[in-house]
Amino acid sequence: MSERSSTRRHAILQAALGCFAQHGVEATTIEMIRAASGASTGSLYHHFGNKERIAAEVYLEGLRRFRALQGEYLAEAQTLEEGIRAIVHAQVDWIAAEPDWAGYLFNHRGVLAQEGRESAYREELQGAQGPVSAWFLARLPAGQRLRWPAEAYVALLVGPVHDYARHWLAGRRETSLVVLREFFAEAACRAVGLTGPD
Amino acid sequence: MSERSSTRRHAILQAALGCFAQHGVEATTIEMIRAASGASTGSLYHHFGNKERIAAEVYLEGLRRFRALQGEYLAEAQTLEEGIRAIVHAQVDWIAAEPDWAGYLFNHRGVLAQEGRESAYREELQGAQGPVSAWFLARLPAGQRLRWPAEAYVALLVGPVHDYARHWLAGRRETSLVVLREFFAEAACRAVGLTGPD
Amino acid sequence: MSERSSTRRHAILQAALGCFAQHGVEATTIEMIRAASGASTGSLYHHFGNKERIAAEVYLEGLRRFRALQGEYLAEAQTLEEGIRAIVHAQVDWIAAEPDWAGYLFNHRGVLAQEGRESAYREELQGAQGPVSAWFLARLPAGQRLRWPAEAYVALLVGPVHDYARHWLAGRRETSLVVLREFFAEAACRAVGLTGPD
Amino acid sequence: MSERSSTRRHAILQAALGCFAQHGVEATTIEMIRAASGASTGSLYHHFGNKERIAAEVYLEGLRRFRALQGEYLAEAQTLEEGIRAIVHAQVDWIAAEPDWAGYLFNHRGVLAQEGRESAYREELQGAQGPVSAWFLARLPAGQRLRWPAEAYVALLVGPVHDYARHWLAGRRETSLVVLREFFAEAACRAVGLTGPD
DNA sequence: AATGAATGAGCCTTCATTCAT
DNA sequence: GATGAATGAAGGCTCATTCAT
Numbered sequence: 013m014s015e016r017s018s019t020r021r022h023a024i025l026q027a028a029l030g031c032f033a034q035h036g037v038e039a040t041t042i043e044m045i046r047a048a049s050g051a052s053t054g055s056l057y058h059h060f061g062n063k064e065r066i067a068a069e070v071y072l073e074g075l076r077r078f079r080a081l082q083g084e085y086l087a088e089a090q091t092l093e094e095g096i097r098a099i100v101h102a103q104v105d106w107i108a109a110e111p112d113w114a115g116y117l118f119n120h121r122g123v124l125a126q127e128g129r130e131s132a133y134r135e136e137l138q139g140a141q142g143p144v145s146a147w148f149l150a151r152l153p154a155g156q157r158l159r160w161p162a163e164a165y166v167a168l169l170v171g172p173v174h175d176y177a178r179h180w181l182a183g184r185r186e187t188s189l190v191v192l193r194e195f196f197a198e199a200a201c202r203a204v205g206l207t208g209p210d
Numbered sequence: 211m212s213e214r215s216s217t218r219r220h221a222i223l224q225a226a227l228g229c230f231a232q233h234g235v236e237a238t239t240i241e242m243i244r245a246a247s248g249a250s251t252g253s254l255y256h257h258f259g260n261k262e263r264i265a266a267e268v269y270l271e272g273l274r275r276f277r278a279l280q281g282e283y284l285a286e287a288q289t290l291e292e293g294i295r296a297i298v299h300a301q302v303d304w305i306a307a308e309p310d311w312a313g314y315l316f317n318h319r320g321v322l323a324q325e326g327r328e329s330a331y332r333e334e335l336q337g338a339q340g341p342v343s344a345w346f347l348a349r350l351p352a353g354q355r356l357r358w359p360a361e362a363y364v365a366l367l368v369g370p371v372h373d374y375a376r377h378w379l380a381g382r383r384e385t386s387l388v389v390l391r392e393f394f395a396e397a398a399c400r401a402v403g404l405t406g407p408d
Numbered sequence: 409m410s411e412r413s414s415t416r417r418h419a420i421l422q423a424a425l426g427c428f429a430q431h432g433v434e435a436t437t438i439e440m441i442r443a444a445s446g447a448s449t450g451s452l453y454h455h456f457g458n459k460e461r462i463a464a465e466v467y468l469e470g471l472r473r474f475r476a477l478q479g480e481y482l483a484e485a486q487t488l489e490e491g492i493r494a495i496v497h498a499q500v501d502w503i504a505a506e507p508d509w510a511g512y513l514f515n516h517r518g519v520l521a522q523e524g525r526e527s528a529y530r531e532e533l534q535g536a537q538g539p540v541s542a543w544f545l546a547r548l549p550a551g552q553r554l555r556w557p558a559e560a561y562v563a564l565l566v567g568p569v570h571d572y573a574r575h576w577l578a579g580r581r582e583t584s585l586v587v588l589r590e591f592f593a594e595a596a597c598r599a600v601g602l603t604g605p606d
Numbered sequence: 607m608s609e610r611s612s613t614r615r616h617a618i619l620q621a622a623l624g625c626f627a628q629h630g631v632e633a634t635t636i637e638m639i640r641a642a643s644g645a646s647t648g649s650l651y652h653h654f655g656n657k658e659r660i661a662a663e664v665y666l667e668g669l670r671r672f673r674a675l676q677g678e679y680l681a682e683a684q685t686l687e688e689g690i691r692a693i694v695h696a697q698v699d700w701i702a703a704e705p706d707w708a709g710y711l712f713n714h715r716g717v718l719a720q721e722g723r724e725s726a727y728r729e730e731l732q733g734a735q736g737p738v739s740a741w742f743l744a745r746l747p748a749g750q751r752l753r754w755p756a757e758a759y760v761a762l763l764v765g766p767v768h769d770y771a772r773h774w775l776a777g778r779r780e781t782s783l784v785v786l787r788e789f790f791a792e793a794a795c796r797a798v799g800l801t802g803p804d
Numbered sequence: 805a806a807t808g809a810a811t812g813a814g815c816c817t818t819c820a821t822t823c824a825t
Numbered sequence: 826g827a828t829g830a831a832t833g834a835a836g837g838c839t840c841a842t843t844c845a846t
Contacts, residue, residue, distance in 0.1 A: 036320075038236035038237075039236075041818085041819060041820080042819070042820060042821085043819075043820095046829095051827090052827060052828045052829065053820095053821085053822095053828075053829060053830095054822090054823085054826090054827060054828050054829070055826080055827055055828075057820095057821070057822080058826065058827075059826095062820075062821075063819095063820065063821090119317065121380070122234075122380075160385070160390065160393055161383070161384070161385045163374065163377065163383055163385075164374060164385070164390050164393060164394075166373075167369075167370040167371075167373040167374040167394075168370045168394075168397050168401070170373060171365075171369030171370035171371070171372060171373030171374070172365040172366045172369035172370065172401070173365075173369070174369060174372075174373055175364075175365040175368060175369030175372055175373070176361065176362060176365040176369070179361065182319070182320075185359070185361055186359070187358070187359045187361075187362070192358065192362050195358055195362060196362075196365075199366050199401045199402070200401070202400045202401050202403060203366070203370070203397040203398070203400050203401035204397070205400060218809095218810095239835085239836060239837080240836075240837060240838080241835095241836080241837095249810085249811095250810060250811045250812060251811080251812060251813095251837095251838080251839095252809090252810060252811050252812065252838095252839085252840085253809080253810055253811075255837095255838065255839080256808095256809065256810070256811095257809095260837075260838075261836095261837070261838090416805095432716075434632035434633075435632075437839085437840060437841080438840070438841060438842085439840075439841095442808095447806090448806060448807045448808065449807075449808060449809095449841095449842085449843095450805085450806055450807050450808070450843090450844085451805075451806055451807075453841090453842070453843080454805065454806070455805095458841075458842075459840095459841065459842090515713065517776070518630075518776075556781070556786065556789055557779070557780070557781045559770065559773065559779055559781075560770060560781065560786050560789060560790075562769075563765075563766040563767075563769040563770040563790075564766045564793050564797070566769060567761075567765035567766035567767070567768060567769030567770070568761040568762045568765035568766065568797070569761075569765070570765060570768075570769055571760075571761040571764060571765030571768055571769070572757065572758060572761040572765070575757065578715070578716075581755070581757055582755070583754070583755045583757075583758070588754065588758050591754055591758060592758075592761075595762050595797040595798070596797070598796045598797050598799060599762070599766070599793045599794075599796050599797035600793070601796060614830095614831095635814085635815065635816085636815075636816060636817085637814095637815080637816095645831085645832095646831060646832045646833060647816095647817085647818095647832080647833060647834095648818090648819085648830090648831060648832050648833065649830080649831055649832075651816095651817070651818080652829095652830065652831070652832095653830095656816080656817075657815095657816070657817090
């Protein structure tokens with residue numbers, strides 16, 4: 013069994029996520045993760061080296077899972093509009109299905125900013141941005157180029173969902189994000205200028 | 211001098227914000243705030259009681275400042291579209307002018323969730339949501355009602371700006387948020403369905 | 409009004425006693441005494457100099473009160489046995505009437521052991537031991553001298569009452585000390601050898 | 607090695623007692639105990655959880671030791687009078703042999719009054735009262751019942767010794783408690799009515 | 805005499821990390 | 826690979842005391 017896929021490793025990451033979601037990363041102690049995972053303190057350090065790395069690995073694991081989902085959705089899309097809807101749907105469905113993972117990814121990008129390990133994470137981080145960007149660029153109307161940075165358009169798609177989801181996950185919104193799935197998908201299409209007012 | 215406007219209090223809050231912005235709330239120690247503010251440890255506790263309350267007061271102070279700015283912008287708007295642009299512009303200009311305050315407000319809503327003090331903060335929090343909502347509701351086309359919760363529309367306006375700003379403030383975006391001011395304003399108008407594709 | 413009898417001083421001492429009785433001397437803060445007495449922090453220090461002195465003055469004030477009571481009881485006694493009963497009765501009645509003062513005197517003799525102030529307290533402490541000793545010595549059978557130190561006999565008289573009272577005041581005895589008033593008086597007479605078994 | 611008998615634990619308790627005896631419980635800092643015991647701060651907390659628990663465990667350990675001694679003395683007694691002498695002798699000898707432990711037991715019964723742990727200590731506390739009471743009740747003259755609570759008689763036995771010992775241990779008595787061993791034993795017999803005046 | 809905001813030394817406790825078994 | 830007792834640096838907070846008004 014490869015290092016990354018060890019059962020024990022996954023159990024620890026899942027337990028850590030639960031603690032992080034419940035108490036926050038800083039307030040989570042190694043002892044909490046130990047108790048939740050059933051591992052020993054020494055085992056945690058054997059596998060991950062220190063707490064910061066656990067937090068980073070949880071982040072990367074979540075990212076992999078989200079990207080797998082997003083990839084599936086995008087694979088079924090043909091047109092630009094379908095692609096945009098796929099992005100929004102992937103966000104909504106992922107957040108609703110895995111609120112802990114989603115909430116963690118929202119708020120803890122910073123755990124990857126570790127002294128001397130940035131390069132180790134960069135590859136992992138950028139690996140999946142390329143294909144998605146390529147997917148969309150390949151479907152732009154012939155000869156058209158983006159007037160603004162691609163990231164600005166990405167913000168139009170995912171920003172509203174994320175903003176609403178943050179509040180919803182924190183219990184500050186009554187209406188489920190799931191109910192607003194199409195609302196946000198259509199708004200995204202309009203925002204990027206693909207469709208006009210109803 | 212009223213309690214809220216004491217010079218010393220403001221110096222402490224400003225110093226605390228600086229520390230929070232630089233190191234994060236958890237990693238900021240009382241000693242850091244003490245050194246940055248010039249106050250004594252005892253004085254910090256005399257004024258705020260504990261670190262958590264300092265964090266909460268910084269949040270509320272930031273909220274007051276942002277709302278003051280947003281109020282000015284909205285006061286000059288007449289039409290619905292102008293209102294939406296005012297909201298987006300207020301966000302962009304506030305974030306660009308006060309990146310520390312803005313970054314803090316983005317990521318630390320949670321500091322208000324304090325055992326037994328929620329009611330003390332609720333009033334302050336809700337105080338300014340009313341007027342803004344009222345402004346927009348009063349300008350809806352006659353007889354029209356919102357199909358979705360008001361907060362969902364709010365997410366369309368501020369979500370993209372926030373999403374982009376988070377990355378930009380963290381140094382992960384090259385293009386300044388300021389450059390994208392009109393891009394996000396127009397996208398917001400389109401997203402809510404006020405304007406069609408160019 | 410003399411320094412010792414100032415109204416404010418007495419209010420502070422009484423308030424301090426209440427705090428000491430409820431929380432213990434160490435756990436009582438100047439702030440508690442301030443709140444309970446209605447005085448200001450500065451006033452406490454103006455009158456007493458520091459916390460240790462407050463504790464000492466409370467002790468001395470209690471001692472004065474107890475001795476006044478004991479003196480009254482002893483003044484009415486004629487024989488040796490009546491004197492012994494007077495001592496025991498004074499203890500029981502004082503403890504029952506002023507449990508806070510009594511409990512404080514039991515457990516906080518140490519507050520008088522202050523660097524450089526022992527001589528200041530010695531006079532006060534010894535002032536009243538003389539008369540009582542003299543009272544008893546004057547009534548010993550002609551030519552008889554005590555075989556053991558006077559303090560050993562004192563322990564026979566007050567020891568049982570104090571021992572029981574400590575537990576009773578702490579809520580660990582059901583039967584009231586008052587009910588045992590004569591029991592302890594008679595036992596004291598027997599213990600010193602004045603009376604035989606019933 | 608069982609938890610209670612760990613070498614490290616005992617070293618900590620003994621060191622703590624020394625500090626408590628010298629400076630008082632409140633004035634003793636964790637750092638003092640750490641230095642005196644040779645353990646690390648973390649180890650103190652690993653074994654006892656907090657300072658309050660250390661104080662309580664010292665108390666219980668002292669109680670166990672005293673009861674062991676008292677048990678030995680009582681085991682050799684046959685008659686009621688011998689039993690009473692055994693109780694007094696055990697007190698005197700224990701106080702003289704272990705003045706620190708004895709002084710601590712006198713003055714710090716309160717350390718067991720800890721939020722939520724009273725029941726944990728109750729069993730330990732009551733464990734040894736039963737056998738002693740039973741010993742005496744079994745030797746009462748046939749058909750005789752105590753007119754007063756057993757604790758009142760206990761006060762007659764130990765009260766004088768404790769009263770004198772408090773002062774003696776504090777350096778306020780010249781005559782050694784040991785010299786008064788028989789004086790207090792005989793006085794105890796007289797006090798409970800077993801023997802008359804000489 | 806009174807006031808109370810300010811001071812800062814010092815304490816209890818936590819917790820990431822190590823390492824002998 | 827696993828274990829968990831031990832470590833000790835560091836942080837939040839308290840509180841007796843001072844002093845300008």
